[in-house]
Amino acid sequence: MISSATLRTNPALLKLDLYCKGARLDDSCFIEGDGGRKIMRTRAGLGSGLEVILPGGLWTNVPVSEPFAAASAYDICRRDGRYVLRHDKQDVAAVQLSPRPDWYEANTSTGKPMTRIGTLQGTYLGIYQAKVCEYWTAKPQKVNCKFCSVGLNLGVDDADEKSVNEVMEVVRRARDESGITYVDFNTGHYDGDTYLDILEPYLVRIKKELGLLVGFQTPPHRDLKRYDALREMGLNRVSFCFEIFDREIFKDICPGKHAEYSLDYYLEAVRYCAQLGKKGPAGEPWVTNGEIIAGLEPPASTIKAIDWITSVGAVPTVCVFRPLVGTDMADASPPRTEDMVPVFRRLYEACMEKGLPIGIAPNIHVSLVMLPDECGRLSPRRFPLQTLKLKAMSAVFRRRFARRLRTPARVSAGSSRAAPR
């Protein structure tokens, strides 16, 4: 049992504990009226919670909609116009609502609510490409990943079609008004490996016209050379979600991924893409992520996955399993914080041991996962040389990025009103 005193002094532990336990929203809360973000079901199929900022500037998405959150010892209440997180009725932290930007109320020029095109996840813009993952529509029976809610959500919070022009409108507003530096695209599986063909026009146009950091998460394309080309275009991140390292559990929970690609092919794609860093344009960073969900397999297996991903030069993205309402795993329990601490501690230590570039991109706060650099507070180990190196890399990157954004921003501010899109 983690004490309230410990939670007060360690925001990383608090962020992790909230993922595992969720929180109840007290009747005094007035989230949207106070400028917070509406609780949307669609968060790349994983999140469904309240977006808040914890002490230490840790952005998070707190589960509030699932039954396990209703039984949580945490609650969030509004007191004197401020929001307070309590644990067993004792104040633990003042929290800030993640600000809802004005463009959340706006429509595209084609009349679609902008939030049906993309939404902020922490401080970056996430866009789930409209076409539903075909594991959800497979015949004779669907073969979707059992934790996933994407097939439940599409058409509820996401638009059915998103043209390049509509996406560009939303990205511009998010850049100008929310100061985003990174846009992330996410697709499910489409027969014929068409996901990269579908995404490419969006990725290229954002990169060329706005100079933002751009990344994408899709299944592993059968022609790995496609990633060389995307890297050469200056894209910045590719992510492969294989979710589970234990082969039998992977097969059971991700039947579509197992039948279509196999765990080995996911791992091969991670390994292949992690080597592409040197191939792209100078000044364009490149990160390959292997994404896994902690809580779907024993912690020791997740730790093995972290060690494998970092051994090939990729950075693990580790989500905490959330049993979302309506999914095949809705009745499962979320993991215990005590089991998750060693996992996230290892995430930080493995990245630092391998000298991976964590925490250096400007203004990227992620609400749906614990970033590796955020997990430093879960480890007693310090890496002074690597920490210094990361600080220096971060300073150079921020300067270079700010310079780059100034030029295209001026061009596009003018052209965004006049140019045909």
Ligand code: SF4
């Ligand atoms: S691949 Fe799995 S996790 Fe991704 S959208 Fe499809 S069913 Fe969901």
